[in-house]
Every structure is written in structure tokens, then in C-alpha cells.
Amino acid sequence: MNFTKILAKWYDKNKRELPWRRTKDPYRIWVSEIILQQTRIEQGWDYYLRFLEKFPILCALASAEEEDVLKLWQGLGYYSRARNMHATAKEIMNMHQGIFPKTYEEIRKLKGIGDYTAAAISSIAFGIPSPVVDGNVLRLFSRFFGIPDPVDTQKGKTAVLEKAKELISPQHPGDFNQAIMEFGALQCKPTPDCKTCPLKPGCVAFQQNRIAEFPVKSKKQRQRTRYFHYLFITVDKGKNRSVFLKKRTGNDIWKNLFDFPLIETGKAISHKKLILSKEWNDLFSGKNVVLVKESKRYRHILSHQIIVAKFYQLKISPFSGLPFQKVALKEILKYPVPRLIEKYLEEVRNLF
DNA sequence: AAGCCGTGGAA
């Protein structure tokens, strides 16, 4: 028995029933593939269902506000995925008459769709034999063929792609692609289940007893630490309490999400030093500001950064304007915010 | 090409 045949048999027996497994609608396949980029199925599952409930068809997404798309994406991370999807939906409405493109090349041109996603959509939705190379496939083929090149380099990726091209089923490319990914996710895991593996007779890593050596990797990532001093500034006017929000428009994390006015420092500093800083002075000099409460310290871990954050709850008089977006506290949950902000809001829920 | 973009769960 060859690779493809063993794989097909394994897949038929072991595949999971997933919300997007049965459909061939390119829109739904697209949504699922974007959500699943660098994201575990368990984490993306409910997001997929909510996304399709709110935007059942492409034109619904295209006519939405970006803020509403981001709100639906809140907590999932990598928010450029949501921004790009929204832009691409508009693009398809305008430039493709609302019809999802049907060739690999046309799909590949769309914003937010790279080699992997174009191959996935074109094979699953349209039966085009374009092989997918994702993290699962890199790991599986790296081990099975004993590929010596690091999989996080172009050379390693190309080597895997060539093997996938040779093996892909011309009759059922979508099933083949899903099968190699499913196999990587369930059997050839980072810590693999070789004992029960039907592919071990042909697996180079297993036969040479070198499983731990694959996949070869070259880079290791480093994290930098940033210190955020968030200003949770409330204003009371009569019965109504407002708070200042700030949309993150810069070329930085959480682009187009909302958070609070922020003083960032290169190292940890105390509240005493903070109120002596230039930034604090620029904001509040001559104004009546009272520190109501200082939050605990939050450590928020991102892929390349560690955010150490404190929240200073401040009260300011209604006559002191500030150059930020003033929002009724009751409305705050309508805005898309990073998980860090969401967690803080849970702490101060009693305020609104 | 190498660094950046989130979050959470498992080893």
C-alpha cells in the first residue's frame, strides 16, 4: 500500500466532524481557513459559528462596518485577518461581481490569502489539485521523508511542497489536503503517536529512530517587554458616567481596536514617577485629577512581546476636556478591545 | 528574509 492509500483509509476512519467539513461553499471554506490560521480548532469553532450567523453570505460581510467585524473577532487574535477579510469581501463584490474567484491564481491574489489558504480553498471548494503546506504538513513530511532542511526556511518549505505535489490525489485533492492536515493534527502531533501510526513502515524518522530530530528548525523567537500604564479616566456628568477610549491606529499591535489613553515606558516605574513624567504633565497639568484606584499588575503574553500593564482609574471634572474619544461607560462593551482590556473590564464590571 | 502580528492550551 502506498502513502496516499493508507492516508485515505486512515482519514475515512479517523476524521473529525467539523462545522465546515461538509460544505463546498467557497465563502464558508474561506471563513474557516482564515479563522484557523495559527489557531486551534477548539479555539476557532465558536467564532466560526458566530461569524456565519452574523454574516451568512459574502455580501453581508462586505456591507458591514469594520468595527463590527473586529468586535466579532475580539479575543481571537491576529486582527489583520478580520481587517483583510472585510476588505477582500468588498473587493469580491466590486471586482468579481460578488462571485468568489474559482482559480488558484485569482484566489491567491486576494488580501489575506497566501499560498496555504489559496491551496485549501481551491482544492476543497473547486477540486483543484493544489497541495496545502501548513504546520501539520511540514511536520508530517519532514518526519516521513527525513527532510534535513529546516522547515522554517524557504528551502525546507519547498522540499515539502514538492513531496505534496507528487502525492496529492488528482481525483480528490480536497480530501487529500484535509487528510494530511488531520493526520498531522491527530497522529503525527508535535509529540507523535508512533505506536499506532499506519505510516511508520515508510517513515524515515521512525525507521531510523530519529523522531526527535524532526522537524528541523532554525530560528528561535525572542520577546521584548513593554510597560503600559493605562489611564482609565472617568467623567461624571449628572447620573451619566463616561470614559475615554482611544482607537489604536498606529503601526503596532491591536491595530484598529480600542483601548485607553496610554503612557508607555521602557522599564517598570512606580505611580510616583509616572505622575512626574512629561506625558502625564502634558495630559493633566492644570486639571483636577484624582487617582481613585490602581489596578494589580497584568502580564499579557503575545507572540513577540510581553505587555506588563497597570490601570490607573482616574476621575476628572466634566469641564476638563481631553483629546480622546469620550464614551458612555454603558456603551463600552460595543467596542472591539484586546483581551487585556477585556480582562480589566471584567475586574471593574461593578462600575457599569 | 527576518521580524511582526494574539491568544490560549499542553508538554
Added chain:
DNA sequence: TTTCCAAGGCT
């Protein structure tokens, strides 16, 4: 606690 890394893409 630390480290890894998950159906990647953009710049």
C-alpha cells in the same frame, strides 16, 4: 515556570 506552537500572511 518556561517553552512550544496552532488549518499563516504581510512587510
